[in-house]
Amino acid sequence: xxxxxxxxxxxxxxxxxxxxxxxxxxxxxxxxxxxxxxxxxxxxxxxxxxxxxxxxxxxxxxxxxxxxxxxxxx
Numbered sequence: 613x614x615x616x617x618x619x620x621x622x623x624x625x626x627x628x629x630x631x632x633x634x635x636x637x638x639x640x641x642x643x644x645x646x647x648x649x650x651x652x653x654x655x656x657x658x659x660x661x662x663x664x665x666x667x668x669x670x671x672x673x674x675x676x677x678x679x680x681x682x683x684x685x686x
Contacts, residue, residue, distance in 0.1 A: 620686065627675050633657050634664025634671070 636642045636657075647658045664671055 620682070624678060624682070627671070627678055630660045630664045630671060631675065633660035634668070637661040637665060 633647070637647055646654070647661055649655055650658050
């Protein structure tokens with residue numbers, strides 16, 4: 613079980629947040645509602661979605677590496 617206040621927990625939260633926002637960018641209704649703002653607090657979702665779509669190979673590798681670390685090494 614990962615702890616949110618540990619470095620591992622922060623990394624897992626960040627990876628899941630970016631992957632979730634990138635997935636929500638592909639859903640048309642949620643894209644217009646959630647990712648329409650590019651500035652402010654709601655802009656964080658937009659920026660995470662852009663990171664997830666542009667760096668999809670790096671994100672996939674990071675998710676697999678983190679899953680391997682959590683399952684087998686921790």
